[in-house]
Amino acid sequence: MAKAKAPRRTLDSYTVKPINKTVKPGDCVLMRPSDPSKPSYVAKIERIESDGRGPNVRVRVRWYYRPEESIGGRRQFHGSKEVFLSDHYDTQSADTIEGKCMVHSFKNYTKLDAVGNDDFFCRFEYNSSTGAFNPDRVAVYCKCEMPYNPDDLMVQCEGCSDWFHPACIEMSAEEAKRLDHFFCENCSSEGQKKLQNSHNTRQSDAKLAVVL
Numbered sequence: 001m002a003k004a005k006a007p008r009r010t011l012d013s014y015t016v017k018p019i020n021k022t023v024k025p026g027d028c029v030l031m032r033p034s035d036p037s038k039p040s041y042v043a044k045i046e047r048i049e050s051d052g053r054g055p056n057v058r059v060r061v062r063w064y065y066r067p068e069e070s071i072g073g074r075r076q077f078h079g080s081k082e083v084f085l086s087d088h089y090d091t092q093s094a095d096t097i098e099g100k101c102m103v104h105s106f107k108n109y110t111k112l113d114a115v116g117n118d119d120f121f122c123r124f125e126y127n128s129s130t131g132a133f134n135p136d137r138v139a140v141y142c143k144c145e146m147p148y149n150p151d152d153l154m155v156q157c158e159g160c161s162d163w164f165h166p167a168c169i170e171m172s173a174e175e176a177k178r179l180d181h182f183f184c185e186n187c188s189s190e191g192q193k194k195l196q197n198s199h200n201t202r203q204s205d206a207k208l209a210v211v212l
Helices: 106-110 173-177 190-198
Strands: 009-011 014-016 021-023 028-031 041-050 057-065 084-093 097-105 119-122 137-140 207-210
Touching: 021 097, 028 057, 041 084, 041 097, 097 106, 106 119
Parallel strands: 097 119
Antiparallel strands: 009 041, 014 021, 028 041, 028 097, 041 057, 057 084, 137 207
């Protein structure tokens, strides 16, 4: 007579012995890829389960995709630590967890004093079947009208509040770092300066573009 299948138990937390780290639902983790030449997968733990018979613990995860794993691939404005929260769920052995990580909001990531190896950021949700993103429109800056990449140095115009890449305004990165004040080409005329002085608290409306 076949033995009854042991019921699965939902765990509040689990200590991954190889790394001596305790994980719980809601944590973001790095998971071992099947191809050792690839970087670790990034995932969010949704649920932790045990089969009730022994140490066989599995985690239900929601995957984060790196830009190069998406249908459209990596683009110029994608940051090196950027990931997309996907609709792809999976169940994996808890032993494939290599470590814990932190996936920040885009805003909080840009405020970090230092970015560690385990820091990532997410500003888009990604549909793994269609390749669609949410949101599908984001603010763009500079003459090149590209979304902000936190890896790139940019300077802000004191007139219109837009941000510019040094290369797009014929300036080296070293020159940009030495700037105390900056007015873009459109704001540098006397008329624009007077306008800026009379509306010195005005913030520019963010330009939006479909970029995904």
